[in-house]
Amino acid sequence: MKKLLFSFSYFTAILGLIILVVFYLGYSSLNNSRYFKISTDSKILVLGHSHPECAFNNRIILNLTNLGKSGETYFYTYLKLKKILPQNKQIKFVLLEFENSEVDTVMNSWTWDDSHIYHMFPRYFPLMDKSDLKFILSKNSKAIFNCLPRNFINEFGFNIYSNYLKKKGIISNKRFGGYNGLKRNKVDTITNNSSKYKSLNNNAIPFCNVFYLQKIVNFCNSNKVKIFFIRSPFHRNYKYAVNESKYNMVKKKYFSRVELLDFKDFHLSSTDYGDLGHLNYSGSNKFSIFFNKLLNLGLLDKVDKATFIKNEIHKNYY
Amino acid sequence: MLFNSIDFLIFLPIVFFFYWFITKNSLKFQNLLLLVASYYFYACWDWRFLFLLMFSTFLDYYTGLKMQNTTLISRKKFWFWLSIFINLGFLAVFKYYNFFAKSLVEGLNLLNIKANLTLINVILPVGISFYTFHGLSYVIDIYKNRIKAEKNFTDYAVFVSFFPLLVAGPIERATHLLPQIKKKREFDYYKAVDGLKQILWGVFKKVVIADNCAEIANEIFNNYGDYSGSSLVLGALCFTFQIYGDFSGYSDIALGTAKLFGIDLLRNFAFPYFSRDVAEFWRRWHISLSSWFKDYLYIPLGGSKGSMWIKIRNTFIIFIVSGFWHGANWTFIVWGLLNAIFIMPSIIFNTNRNNIEIVAKGANIPSFKDFLSIFFTFCLTVFAWIFFRSDNLKAAIVYVKNIFSITFFTIPKIQNVNNISYTSIMVIFFLVIEWIGREDKYAIETFGKKYNKKYKYLFYYLIVFLIIYYGNFNKNQFIYFQF
Numbered sequence: 001m002k003k004l005l006f007s008f009s010y011f012t013a014i015l016g017l018i019i020l021v022v023f024y025l026g027y028s029s030l031n032n033s034r035y036f037k038i039s040t041d042s043k044i045l046v047l048g049h050s051h052p053e054c055a056f057n058n059r060i061i062l063n064l065t066n067l068g069k070s071g072e073t074y075f076y077t078y079l080k081l082k083k084i085l086p087q088n089k090q091i092k093f094v095l096l097e098f099e100n101s102e103v104d105t106v107m108n109s110w111t112w113d114d115s116h117i118y119h120m121f122p123r124y125f126p127l128m129d130k131s132d133l134k135f136i137l138s139k140n141s142k143a144i145f146n147c148l149p150r151n152f153i154n155e156f157g158f159n160i161y162s163n164y165l166k167k168k169g170i171i172s173n174k175r176f177g178g179y180n181g182l183k184r185n186k187v188d189t190i191t192n193n194s195s196k197y198k199s200l201n202n203n204a205i206p207f208c209n210v211f212y213l214q215k216i217v218n219f220c221n222s223n224k225v226k227i228f229f230i231r232s233p234f235h236r237n238y239k240y241a242v243n244e245s246k247y248n249m250v251k252k253k254y255f256s257r258v259e260l261l262d263f264k265d266f267h268l269s270s271t272d273y274g275d276l277g278h279l280n281y282s283g284s285n286k287f288s289i290f291f292n293k294l295l296n297l298g299l300l301d302k303v304d305k306a307t308f309i310k311n312e313i314h315k316n317y318y
Numbered sequence: 319m320l321f322n323s324i325d326f327l328i329f330l331p332i333v334f335f336f337y338w339f340i341t342k343n344s345l346k347f348q349n350l351l352l353l354v355a356s357y358y359f360y361a362c363w364d365w366r367f368l369f370l371l372m373f374s375t376f377l378d379y380y381t382g383l384k385m386q387n388t389t390l391i392s393r394k395k396f397w398f399w400l401s402i403f404i405n406l407g408f409l410a411v412f413k414y415y416n417f418f419a420k421s422l423v424e425g426l427n428l429l430n431i432k433a434n435l436t437l438i439n440v441i442l443p444v445g446i447s448f449y450t451f452h453g454l455s456y457v458i459d460i461y462k463n464r465i466k467a468e469k470n471f472t473d474y475a476v477f478v479s480f481f482p483l484l485v486a487g488p489i490e491r492a493t494h495l496l497p498q499i500k501k502k503r504e505f506d507y508y509k510a511v512d513g514l515k516q517i518l519w520g521v522f523k524k525v526v527i528a529d530n531c532a533e534i535a536n537e538i539f540n541n542y543g544d545y546s547g548s549s550l551v552l553g554a555l556c557f558t559f560q561i562y563g564d565f566s567g568y569s570d571i572a573l574g575t576a577k578l579f580g581i582d583l584l585r586n587f588a589f590p591y592f593s594r595d596v597a598e599f600w601r602r603w604h605i606s607l608s609s610w611f612k613d614y615l616y617i618p619l620g621g622s623k624g625s626m627w628i629k630i631r632n633t634f635i636i637f638i639v640s641g642f643w644h645g646a647n648w649t650f651i652v653w654g655l656l657n658a659i660f661i662m663p664s665i666i667f668n669t670n671r672n673n674i675e676i677v678a679k680g681a682n683i684p685s686f687k688d689f690l691s692i693f694f695t696f697c698l699t700v701f702a703w704i705f706f707r708s709d710n711l712k713a714a715i716v717y718v719k720n721i722f723s724i725t726f727f728t729i730p731k732i733q734n735v736n737n738i739s740y741t742s743i744m745v746i747f748f749l750v751i752e753w754i755g756r757e758d759k760y761a762i763e764t765f766g767k768k769y770n771k772k773y774k775y776l777f778y779y780l781i782v783f784l785i786i787y788y789g790n791f792n793k794n795q796f797i798y799f800q801f
Binding site: 003004007011015018149150 | 505
């Protein structure tokens with residue numbers, strides 16, 4: 001019996017050790033002082049979900065890094081931001097996407113429903129502190145425990161590999177965001193079937209999303225980084241556009257001090273959209289050229305940014 | 319409680335600890351512990367059916383004693399038939415009543431006779447077919463004076479409900495298991511290590527092979543109308559590996575777990591997909607059930623003695639009953655029938671015992687003839703599984719019809735499943751290991767024995783890694799639980 005216990009313990013101890021080493025390396029790779037280091041020329045950081053990810057082409061807009069990531073709600077953005085700002089003191093401005101879907105309760109499921117946890121938790125887990133972990137565990141602990149070990153191994157393996165590449169100065173992937181130029185255009189097919197979205201009228205507010213948005217704002221303020229909300233262009237038939245009044249109410253009630261750079265009325269044709277919410281490559285290029293021009297004209301220093309944007313849109317497109 | 323669950327991962331070491339550390343000096347307490355653990359294990363599914371299990375156990379125990387204690391043949395017969403009637407009665411009610419009622423109504427409707435029979439709404443108690451067959455074999459053996467009735471109720475109850483075999487076999491015989499339960503068990507290091515290895519391989523078969531193949535097979539079988547002939551073939555192949563990985567994986571875990579408690583269970587699988595004819599396949603697939611039917615049905619019917627007609631009749635009976643044992647659905651009956659047809663040439667030409675030894679014994683690769691025989695047998699098996707897996711006969715027929723269409727020659731394309739490539743790699747890896755280990759009781763029994771200990775351990779770590787990495791942990795039930 002002793003022999004069995006010894007052999008079994010020996011076998012499992014080595015296995016445990018291997019798991020611990022992979023875990024440690026994967027965890028510490030993401031938590032070292034370099035992982036989120038971005039170009040020292042970048043003074044502006046763009047964050048948010050897939051809308052900014054597809055809108056801001058940072059090959060066109062100078063001094064800007066786009067780290068928008070599809071499916072990322074404010075909870076996950078906050079985790080990322082906590083690592084990015086301390087590692088990048090050159091960042092002076094954060095442009096955070098704040099559009100109509102952010103005030104819809106769909107954001108709750110984007111944060112903690114089974115399918116999102118399944119993909120997001122293994123990736124963002126090393127960025128969480130106790131309170132973040134407690135929060136997500138309180139929302140859907142079952143899904144967290146059901147995450148496949150494979151996902152953790154993949155993520156941790158990628159962390160180690162990316163860290164190795166970063167040491168060599170190679171930015172290997174967009175696991176935590178980056179510009180994504182869409183090639184598709186599905187607007188026509190979607191608008192033909194969009195009648196079902198007209199019934200969207202939900203007054204409930206995703207308080208967790210709002211809570212983490214507040215945390216992002218506070219974090220930027222405490223790091224002396226100026227934060228702006230930004231609303232990237234979307235198609236007039238975009239399904240969440242119907243909750244404009246709720247959107248304005250949330251903005252006014254919780255974030256009146258944060259300025260909004262609103263581009264929802266930016267002039268684009270249907271062929272410039274990948275779908276109703278996202279710009280495609282062509283649209284993002286047009287928008288990025290325009291946005292770059294505004295930056296050069298001192299958009300972020302203007303007193304009345306909304307009027308400035310409106311005037312510039314009018315001047316350029318009408 | 320599933321073998322591939324966290325619950326079992328906690329349950330097993332606790333029982334193991336109590337068994338070898340607390341109750342090791344007393345056989346009585348060891349058996350009592352096994353009984354309590356087994357009942358707890360069973361109650362984790364549905365505690366209400368525990369009473370059915372207890373009743374069935376007590377019935378066979380009591381009737382067994384009564385049969386032994388009486389000198390009157392009529393009394394003996396009475397107790398024997400009482401036990402048979404009640405045991406099969408439970409099976410009939412829980413498993414077959416709705417099937418018979420529906421079939422009768424449909425049959426009468428075909429004759430334009432209006433009939434209406436009430437269906438019962440009850441779930442099938444897990445493992446009922448297995449523990450009923452345990453009990454039946456015990457009662458029949460006493461009736462035939464092959465064994466003596468067991469006087470100790472605890473020992474008998476452990477025989478029926480020993481948790482590794484309780485819900486999906488192997489179907490044990492009193493002559494094999496009861497003496498082990500009654501004998502003092504000493505801890506055997508090599509047996510325990512062997513058990514752990516077999517559990518490891520069983521888990522691999524279940525969570526890596528069966529559960530990943532299941533995702534593909536389920537998608538295709540559930541939407542067979544949308545898929546090309548080649549994709550349907552892929553679906554049938556996936557189910558072929560799913561059911562083997564699932565059931566033989568379960569058996570391996572059961573046998574391995576029993577070894578940890580110093581008990582050897584009957585072998586249930588012997589690399590059936592390397593069989594060279596259907597007769598060999600049935601000597602290697604679900605061995606405990608096949609041998610049960612052989613001993614308690616085929617031989618009493620006359621077996622292979624007598625005229626060719628008797629042989630053919632008995633073969634058809636045994637396969638149809640075997641199909642019916644799997645479930646109350648015409649698909650299982652047709653599956654049994656197909657196997658009976660496939661085995662017929664061997665029966666008629668008396669070649670059914672041509673392939674007794676494992677294929678290519680002592681060699682690395684099979685001869686061309688063996689390879690062709692294996693391939694042909696495998697194709698027949700895959701074909702029969704289509705009927706086993708389909709929801710109903712109509713679906714099975716359409717499935718087969720769609721295979722033999724022009725789309726058979728296209729490249730398979732499967733929607734909604736993204737694990738096809740790595741599942742294929744895993745199946746190939748699995749087949750290679752099974753082939754290498756085919757002369758042993760299970761594939762990795764002596765794997766790497768010739769090599770340095772280091773490499774052997776590396777191989778086990780590889781298996782553990784594959785389980786962790788490729789394992790599908792969606793708490794998939796074992797297929798045979800439904801039988």
